[in-house]
Amino acid sequence: MDNYAVRKLKEKIFLSFAWLALLLTAIILVVILGQVVYNGASAINIGFFFERPAPPGEPGGGIGPGIQGTVVLMALASLMGIPLGIIAGIYMAEFSESKLASAIRYFNDVLTEFPSIVIGVFAYTSIVIFMRTFSAIAGAFALAIIMIPIVARTTEESVKLVPASIREAALALGIPRWKTTLRIVLSTARQGTITGIMLSLGRIAGETAPLIVTVGFSFFYFGGFDKPVAALPLYIYTFAISPFESWRSLAWGSALVLVIMVLVVNIVVRTITRQKYR
Amino acid sequence: MKRPSEWRLSTASLSYGKELAPSFFYPTTPEYGGRRIMPKEITGDRVFTWLAAGIGSSVIIIIFLMAYELIKESRLAIDKYGLGFVWGTTWDPVFFEFGALPLIWGTLVTSAIALLLAVPVSIGVALVLSHFSPVRFRFAISFLVELLAAIPSVVYGLWGLFTLAPILRDYIYPPISSTLGSVVPILAPPVIAYSVMTGGVILAIMIIPTISAITRDAFAAVPLAQREAVISLGATRWETARLVMSYARSGIIGATILGLGRAVGETMAVTMVIGNRFEIPSTLFQPGYTMAAIIANEFTEATEDIYLSALIEVGLVLFAVALVINMFAQIIVRRSLKMFRGAVRE
Amino acid sequence: MAYKFEVEQVDAWFGAKQALKQISMKIKENSITAIIGPSGCGKTTLLRCFNRMHELVPDARVSGRLLFDGQNIYDDDVDPVKIRRRMGMVFQRANPFPMMSIFDNVAVGLKMNGVRNKAKLREAVERSLKRAYLWDEVNDALDKSGVSLSGGQQQRLCIARALAVEPEVILMDEPCSALDPTATAKIEQLIMGLKEQYTVVIVTHNMQQAARVSDYTAFLYLGELVEYAETVPLFENPRMELTEQYITGKFG
Structure with a gap:
């Protein structure tokens, strides 16, 4: 049967293409990670984590200020982004039928996908121009805007999973509804919410574009919330496009640190959600 | 890491709907109606309700505020250049002559290249992950693909700068350019490592996880009865895949538009590999520029108000493009998921 | 036997x-x-x-x-x-393909087998629908979606679909x-x-x-x-x- 042979051939072509696509994707991942580890590891020593970057062209130096700055920025962003995100998520879950909630849900998803550089420019126009200086606060503000929709969405999902019986039990004890929600419902939905927070931290740890236009650039350790601050992803960018071999090496080292942070977050999240939803 | 959109879509099936999430804050809800006689609690609840609604609305407010701020701060440029800004082809920070056409062109072309490369690959990946691989491997493979989404943009840029671009220039571009170049003028030699094409390739790699995760969910939602029907007619796996794809067509479209939205706004990786030359190049193997890239690259250098204002206006154009794409994408993705749920329940 | x-x-x-x-x-x-x-x-x-x-x-x-x-x-x-x-198979619940017309639902198996001739397809679709006692009810609506039919009609459509490829x-x-x-x-x-x-x-x-x-x-x-x-x-x-x-x- 001729036609049968043709069909079988098409099937073979399809299967090889599909598996090739997957293989290609996996190879890209392995190559990127492999290169980051290979090039990054040679840049890393004890001093790498604490020293300031060496002046251009000079060997050695570290990315201490970048690590510190990123931690400061993430903490500051969390302070603003997490509470707002959680409450927005609670609202979406508890009032899921209301028109406002569906509008919020819709724009929340739009915001999730929004270009981070535009968010950075927004932070610039609203904070940097006002304060007349690049600052950690402006950067954290931009990062917080990126966090909110992620935290909100995961909080909503996990609050919705809390069984009605738990709320009713709390209400029956005479606990007011708002307390029930904040204490009992939220603590029951704790795991999902934490997952969302971790995901959002993993995302903002590597965000570079909004920082370029908000925090300036610094070779120094943190000196105040209203001052320019160093950041790991900015170090990667600046050092990578520099012509100096020693700085490029610092860029790879920073990339390794960043990638490890992000991967650890994701593997932990993945393990948690797998146990839960299996 | 799953980027937020994939996260949301793949956990969407876990939300149980309203029966598990009673809107019990409503004072009028019958089961709790008795509480109305306890004014103290009502006050607390009411305050909390308004507070939550206000804070929840912040995501909407942020978007409107963003539009307002961007318009306000680009006023200077808008007034000076008018609509000509959008099709102007000069970018001269010395004599203050600004037009954004090459940037818009660069953004659209890199995104188009990215979609052209990423959509077929993502559909292939999604088909394998949803139906054509042993079930026990699926969790692990999806995780690998999702890790690709977790890698920060700037790391892609670093890798693209030092590894991908040279490889493409030395081994991939020359054969393509020398064979197809005479037929398709935009692929003609010479080839440059840091070019529009490289920007498109790196974007493609970055949006594969987005597109494949959403199409995978759409494919997985195709009812078993549909697949069995076509298999029982003696379909090969390719014919089964065609049925799955045609059933999940709207999911593929939604995923593609979401991928487009991401490609349009992606900044760091493109900035690092596209060459950042302000012109509409004659071939894809020449350097170009994108809207996002010019903001990242020149923002801190812009000291004159009009220069800064022009850059913010570029941001405004990007804002508008991204807003339209994302609003459209969300509507389509929602509708397709709703359709799937309906079909599954049936 | x-x-x-x-x-x-x-x-x-x-x-x-x-x-x-x-x-x-x-x-x-x-x-x-x-x-x-x-x-x-x-x-x-x-x-x-x-x-x-x-x-x-x-x-x-x-x-x-x-x-x-x-x-x-x-x-x-x-x-x-x-x-x-x-072999043709008919399932517990009617499962016509929702994105195809009634005609295409019946013709899908033949098309998969490489039958492209329009007249041949038409003839086969008509024959199968007649054998499934559905022809009289749908012959003026072959372009309509398969899921627009009633449950019993859908099941007969599925039978027609199975018959169209001339199974044994x-x-x-x-x-x-x-x-x-x-x-x-x-x-x-x-x-x-x-x-x-x-x-x-x-x-x-x-x-x-x-x-x-x-x-x-x-x-x-x-x-x-x-x-x-x-x-x-x-x-x-x-x-x-x-x-x-x-x-x-x-x-x-």
Whole structure:
């Protein structure tokens, strides 16, 4: 049967293409990670984590200020982004039928996908121009805007999973509804919410574009919330496009640190959600 | 890491709907109606309700505020250049002559290249992950693909700068350019490592996880009865895949538009590999520029108000493009998921 | 008389759970064979072994021999795609393709097999729809979506779809369980007409239906074939006590 042979051939072509696509994707991942580890590891020593970057062209130096700055920025962003995100998520879950909630849900998803550089420019126009200086606060503000929709969405999902019986039990004890929600419902939905927070931290740890236009650039350790601050992803960018071999090496080292942070977050999240939803 | 959109879509099936999430804050809800006689609690609840609604609305407010701020701060440029800004082809920070056409062109072309490369690959990946691989491997493979989404943009840029671009220039571009170049003028030699094409390739790699995760969910939602029907007619796996794809067509479209939205706004990786030359190049193997890239690259250098204002206006154009794409994408993705749920329940 | 199927000591599993135990039976050409039994007895699994649909379930396994026209369909070099082409299957719930018109729903199998000739397709679609007693109801609406039809019509559309590829065997998995009595009567009538050209195997939980339409009946219980005989004697005079208890409604 001729036609049968043709069909079988098409099937073979399809299967090889599909598996090739997957293989290609996996190879890209392995190559990127492999290169980051290979090039990054040679840049890393004890001093790498604490020293300031060496002046251009000079060997050695570290990315201490970048690590510190990123931690400061993430903490500051969390302070603003997490509470707002959680409450927005609670609202979406508890009032899921209301028109406002569906509008919020819709724009929340739009915001999730929004270009981070535009968010950075927004932070610039609203904070940097006002304060007349690049600052950690402006950067954290931009990062917080990126966090909110992620935290909100995961909080909503996990609050919705809390069984009605738990709320009713709390209400029956005479606990007011708002307390029930904040204490009992939220603590029951704790795991999902934490997952969302971790995901959002993993995302903002590597965000570079909004920082370029908000925090300036610094070779120094943190000196105040209203001052320019160093950041790991900015170090990667600046050092990578520099012509100096020693700085490029610092860029790879920073990339390794960043990638490890992000991967650890994701593997932990993945393990948690797998146990839960299996 | 799953980027937020994939996260949301793949956990969407876990939300149980309203029966598990009673809107019990409503004072009028019958089961709790008795509480109305306890004014103290009502006050607390009411305050909390308004507070939550206000804070929840912040995501909407942020978007409107963003539009307002961007318009306000680009006023200077808008007034000076008018609509000509959008099709102007000069970018001269010395004599203050600004037009954004090459940037818009660069953004659209890199995104188009990215979609052209990423959509077929993502559909292939999604088909394998949803139906054509042993079930026990699926969790692990999806995780690998999702890790690709977790890698920060700037790391892609670093890798693209030092590894991908040279490889493409030395081994991939020359054969393509020398064979197809005479037929398709935009692929003609010479080839440059840091070019529009490289920007498109790196974007493609970055949006594969987005597109494949959403199409995978759409494919997985195709009812078993549909697949069995076509298999029982003696379909090969390719014919089964065609049925799955045609059933999940709207999911593929939604995923593609979401991928487009991401490609349009992606900044760091493109900035690092596209060459950042302000012109509409004659071939894809020449350097170009994108809207996002010019903001990242020149923002801190812009000291004159009009220069800064022009850059913010570029941001405004990007804002508008991204807003339209994302609003459209969300509507389509929602509708397709709703359709799937309906079909599954049936 | 020739045997269409010869089942020889077939076992089937879902993971660790054995669904069929040492089934052996022969099915005659141009006959209607009913498989009955309480739910969970493995009757659907047996049916799905005939066209190798059972193995689509992850972790599902089959052992033993199942001869189709004398050829073991579980031999290593047999392509299930080829086997399934020669058998049509009708499912418990009508499953027309929602994104296709009525015409395309019937023509899809032929198109897959490379039939491109419009006239040929039209002719085949008309013939199949007529055989499924659906032609008169839909001939002016062939462009409409398949899911615009009523439940009974959808099921007959699915039967037409299975008939269009000119199979030798029709496998039916409780085809009437989701239908009302009128629609059921139509489909039963249709089934009885099919045996002139096809070998029909039908799984049903409805004993009256088995008695009405079939020539042979197999009674399955907990994965084992308890009794297999001509329909009339089996219902009037069962040899096994278990069969009698089942058909008199003592359990099930």
